[in-house]
Amino acid sequence: MGLALRGMDEDDGMEPFRIALAQVNMCVGDLAGNAARVRSRARAALEVGADLVAFPEMMITGYPTEDLVLRRSFAQASQAALDALATDLASDGCGSLPVVVGYLAHDEGARNAAAVLHRGAVAARYYKHHLPNYGVFDEARYFRPGMRLPILTSSGIDVAVTICEDLWVDGGPFAVAGQAGVDLIVCINGSPYERAKDDVRLPLVQRRATEAGATIAYVNTVGAQDELVFDGDSMIVGPGGELLARAEQFEERLLVVDLLIEPGHCRRAGPIGPMTVSRGTLPVDDDAAQRTRPHLPPVPHFQPMPDLEEVWGALVLGLRDYVHKNDFESVVLGLSGGIDSALVATLAVDAIGADRVYGVSMPSRYSSEHSRGDAGDLVDRLGCHFDTIAIESIVAAYLDTVTLTGLAEENLQARVRGALLMGLSNEHGHLVLATGNKSEISVGYSTLYGDSVGGFAPIKDVPKTLVWKLARWRNSAAAQRGETEPIPANSIAKPPSAELRPGQQDSDSLPDYEILDAILADYVDRDLGHRELIERGHHPETVAMVLQLVDRAEYKRRQFAPGTKISLKSFGRDRRLPITSRWRETVES
């Protein structure tokens, strides 16, 4: 794990408060492993002379834990792990270092909690006040909100701890902390990645810091959990709104910063706003007060990545963590020569290395020569494993046995390929990757149990137009590094086709992808109705056609594999629509 240090000018004689933010990758349910991560990072923070180290939301349990919260045994184990961690930290020599850590508590109901561990015990507890219950979040299902804000004085600095959503709501714990006169607000987060969300986070932290008149230390998880990627983007913002430090996205980091904080004089306790404020002190050990600390070199403020690089980082991390955290050694996917499978294969190679990626070409009589050639070209560039299995004889065996025509015959080819991939998965232990993109999945342009098979769908939330952009970006990034461009130019340039019948092209049955994706962004991601869609300039007939396709494909999506969320609204926990529904925007409104 990299160590990012930032020094301040210490010549004015004021002793700085050295804070460490541990942007770490934990795993849901791995209580022992997550506690071990805390111990190793706390030790590192101690070694650089930190006065406090903070870990993300639900550090002990991982996040989100979903219905595991309903199991009392799980909450009990979380609390036991927290208590053991406090003792272990003291045994490790970290007892004098205040450690802020998220965990699952059970106190008159389950709580999304933060503890300050100090001297082998829990010095303070905070329960998340604002519980998000929209999008992918179901926290009102799980947690009771906390109504108390403890403030701890440490090295003369008044510190409050808050959790994630608390930051996003006006008039909550941040306002209370401001009125109570705290100097430093530590905010621990499990804030999932969405495109451009980092553009919102910094101004929000800045606003809260200036409102509260306090420094905000924002630490976020990094890593992936099923459909969610946490991008890190931990940061520290001063009471004037100045950005003091910001960590890289998609990497584990220990961000260490010296804060020159002049303790405030307003020190209120008791009921403030919606909460009650209590106060306590973390005594500083004599040896800690007298230690000499390493000088921190200045660190750059990392800027969030440009959009395409950031999306790529999210997709790579999402896939890598799904593979690793579910204990797979390798992945397998069908390579058609088209852009979707080429992009997924490239993501897989970036995520887990070419020697763990198995590509399979499964040509039929309708597969063009260029498709076979493009698939071969791709694997030559990537250096991954490759096999070819012709499906003709298997398809013929089905058709000798049962009469299937038209769409049924087209789908049969896709299902033969799906069964072959699953067979290879069963035989060799590979995770099967589904290569469907968001545009296809939206309109149901895929075969259930055919090309849709797979345990994970890396580009499930990537619209087709973004697939092409990412492919071009990835090639150009390779070219800039003097590496081989991984994706064959022909796969990017040629018109997309499922190749399930002679001469078939996507454009036979779908509008141009630029037009389709614009409608989907408004209908799927933004939930606009028919009138609003027309007002946005979309063509009425195209809107009618697309909406009908989207509505009718709900049953297919329900059975689709999980995949990394990158958009405002992904398919999965994020968008919950009935299958049985007679609502049609174009008919009723």
Added chain:
Amino acid sequence: MGLALRGMDEDDGMEPFRIALAQVNMCVGDLAGNAARVRSRARAALEVGADLVAFPEMMITGYPTEDLVLRRSFAQASQAALDALATDLASDGCGSLPVVVGYLAHDEGARNAAAVLHRGAVAARYYKHHLPNYGVFDEARYFRPGMRLPILTSSGIDVAVTICEDLWVDGGPFAVAGQAGVDLIVCINGSPYERAKDDVRLPLVQRRATEAGATIAYVNTVGAQDELVFDGDSMIVGPGGELLARAEQFEERLLVVDLLIEPGHCRRAGPIGPMTVSRGTLPVDDDAAQRTRPHLPPVPHFQPMPDLEEVWGALVLGLRDYVHKNDFESVVLGLSGGIDSALVATLAVDAIGADRVYGVSMPSRYSSEHSRGDAGDLVDRLGCHFDTIAIESIVAAYLDTVTLTGLAEENLQARVRGALLMGLSNEHGHLVLATGNKSEISVGYSTLYGDSVGGFAPIKDVPKTLVWKLARWRNSAAAQRGETEPIPANSIAKPPSAELRPGQQDSDSLPDYEILDAILADYVDRDLGHRELIERGHHPETVAMVLQLVDRAEYKRRQFAPGTKISLKSFGRDRRLPITSRWRETVES
């Protein structure tokens, strides 16, 4: 729709208040159709001289509408449909009849709302106060709670309207209505079926009635929506807790009852408890006051059905409504000769008729003679369509092309069958029924994209031991009616087997189903942890084995078809667990 009437002794000269409860089957999103249902039932209520008629929760939109609520166009359409309905009711001659109807409102946020329609307009609105956000419910995701309780005086009677969850929570609108001195509380519901839930409903309604000192008129939806079945069970309970009438389950009904209510004298308004009470009057038309009304014959109080009959009713209705509301004409399923497919075929025949049910036997070299015979026997008894497709040559074509051994070869057979069923579905438009039961799905004893294929899984929430009980019950019910027993005795009696290798039996890899189902009920349905499971007397080694199987099968369940919920906790919206999880009860606790 049947008409259930109940007369009271009218000899004391008091004019009874005649209430009608419309237990109806609406469809999500079918705003026009649902409004038409209200009009036809309101007309029927008028014709029997009702003073008020009440329809279920979210009558206009169907329920639950899930993320359709997030679309403003949908809420606007609901409100427009409500306003049009008020006008249409007046045009129909029903203007003088107060009609209580549930709908989706948008008023500083979305609301789960009830309106009282009268004289062509909305006379009062109520917004649901308690929003369930557990189990299958996500109402905190969608709705703002209402804080006002309007009370309307109609024919001298003070009436309040409440919605579903309001009934289940202490100290809410029912307590407020009681303190305000109302005579009649109309409670409109979308309360999904669970086994034995009706045993809880009646005592609860009785408790609320006595607490409030008011009559409660409880009307529930009947019909199915994706995984939920609404069983009806509408009822009326007097202020002393006496059950005055109760409607049949699983059938549409108009329950009409004469209430002899002595108007109360306590008439408070203003802030009471958590809510604010307002008062209004519904003027009675002269002609209505002078009309002569038909005498109501006494009706029996329907008892809830015995458990197995009730479960059967729920499964039949769940399947029938999924087929009809999604516009399928027919279903297809694989018939193995085993008990699961036999039970699903029988359910399908009961739900939509034998001429719409297509059974397919797909024997392999491992299929026993008795399996083929039992499948044939079943279709002879049911009278449904039947076809046989041997899979041997297709399996051979795969194995000529790719090396698959052991489990991979076993799964291949299941996937060939799955592809054949899907091919028949594509060719003929049948809905494919998955025949997996809850025990199998819990432990992952199924092949993804193999025997698990299907758009609907009728016995997904039925444990194997209950599968046998239902089969025996269905046969004995047939025998009692002098009909042919639909399920071959041999399918019930023989040891279960997947028949994917020679001599295979379920008991090779799973504990006895009595033991397995008992553990699953405690672990899956009740969320007990390892220590509690051992305390309940389950064998530690069996618990360890079963929990590992359940935990590892989460990815399969995520891609499984929806199926009717009958238990405390079904797979689907009801149980939301991460796929990526290292939590193991037996390791950590």
